[in-house]
Amino acid sequence: MPQLDDSSRLDLGPLAARARRSLNGGHPGETGVALPPFVDHHVHLMLVSPDALAGGNLAGVVDLGAPLDVVTAARGREGLPRTDFAGAFLTTPGGYPVGRTWAVEGCAREVPPIDGDGRGALPSPAEAAVAEQHAFGASVVKVALNASAGPVFDAATLGAIVAAAHERRMPVVAHVEGEGMTRLAVEAGVDALAHTPFTERVDDELIARAVALGQRWISTLFVAGYGERTPEAERAVDNLRRFHAAGGRVLYGTDLGNGDQPLGVNARELELLAEAGLAASEVLEALTDPWPRDEPAEGVVTFAADPAPATLAHLPAWLAAAVVVPAEELETL
Numbered sequence: 349m350p351q352l353d354d355s356s357r358l359d360l361g362p363l364a365a366r367a368r369r370s371l372n373g374g375h376p377g378e379t380g381v382a383l384p385p386f387v388d389h390h391v392h393l394m395l396v397s398p399d400a401l402a403g404g405n406l407a408g409v410v411d412l413g414a415p416l417d418v419v420t421a422a423r424g425r426e427g428l429p430r431t432d433f434a435g436a437f438l439t440t441p442g443g444y445p446v447g448r449t450w451a452v453e454g455c456a457r458e459v460p461p462i463d464g465d466g467r468g469a470l471p472s473p474a475e476a477a478v479a480e481q482h483a484f485g486a487s488v489v490k491v492a493l494n495a496s497a498g499p500v501f502d503a504a505t506l507g508a509i510v511a512a513a514h515e516r517r518m519p520v521v522a523h524v525e526g527e528g529m530t531r532l533a534v535e536a537g538v539d540a541l542a543h544t545p546f547t548e549r550v551d552d553e554l555i556a557r558a559v560a561l562g563q564r565w566i567s568t569l570f571v572a573g574y575g576e577r578t579p580e581a582e583r584a585v586d587n588l589r590r591f592h593a594a595g596g597r598v599l600y601g602t603d604l605g606n607g608d609q610p611l612g613v614n615a616r617e618l619e620l621l622a623e624a625g626l627a628a629s630e631v632l633e634a635l636t637d638p639w640p641r642d643e644p645a646e647g648v649v650t651f652a653a654d655p656a657p658a659t660l661a662h663l664p665a666w667l668a669a670a671v672v673v674p675a676e677e678l679e680t681l
């Protein structure tokens with residue numbers, strides 16, 4: 349039997365295990381690598397249906413903005429991908445994405461500013477808006493902070509939303525766009541950014557604060573330029589490179605539903621993660637982090653067939669061709 353030469357293979361880190369598919373079924377005895385389930389941490393099921401994703405290689409998705417009737421329908425659905433929801437975008441009156449052509453009726457929930465110190469009427473509009481998303485099954489809260497497209501929350505109202513979400517153990521994820529919005533999100537204690545900041549260079553001091561806060565950045569590097577080296581795309585890669593180098597936690601996400609992208613893992617997004625300095629094992633961490641949950645989807649694993657990649661350049665296409673299989677179908681080697 350030929351010896352496998354591990355030195356010629358890319359180091360995939362501790363999440364990867366050599367595996368063989370069972371001798372029954374469509375691919376009997378095929379060897380490759382078992383990986384935890386893949387998650388796209390930024391999708392919109394109001395723009396791409398969960399049924400369209402069911403045959404792909406995403407075992408989990410996080411919906412970051414949809415009308416509550418879309419959430420209700422998707423929650424009633426069985427099978428993969430496992431879905432977590434933010435519910436509607438919370439935004440200030442007249443703020444993004446109100447009025448955008450893609451912004452389906454009901455996907456934005458306008459939250460008026462709090463009066464004075466916010467302690468007065470109970471519940472405050474911020475608390476009511478968070479409670480409403482939670483009641484419809486949201487497990488994260490999405491806030492829009494887009495100063496390029498209209499008004500944004502003041503710090504006190506944003507702080508009240510973050511406090512109300514944290515009382516329910518829900519992380520807050522922010523869309524930041526426009527000057528100063530990353531700082532507003534960091535100062536409010538926002539848990540995650542829905543996009544790597546692409547409209548402003550985030551300085552190293554602010555990156556250090558985001559890292560100290562434990563903030564996660566959802567990558568979405570591909571949609572910053574759709575493959576073009578636009579200033580936004582270059583800025584996003586530079587921001588993510590420095591955030592990652594400073595110890596920041598990166599989550600794979602594509603804003604799936606926004607523009608033309610594959611209905612599964614986007615190899616172009618993975619290429620850009622590698623360009624931002626993530627090693628193979630770190631790309632896999634970003635792609636398989638069960639956030640906002642603690643545990644990955646049960647009963648399934650990802651199988652990527654041999655030949656395993658020899659270099660980082662071969663990793664994206666190989667992962668994009670991986671499949672979701674029942675865990676019992678694989679035997680660890």
Ligand SMILES: [Zn+2]
Nearest residue numbers: 390392412603
């Ligand atoms: Zn989005």
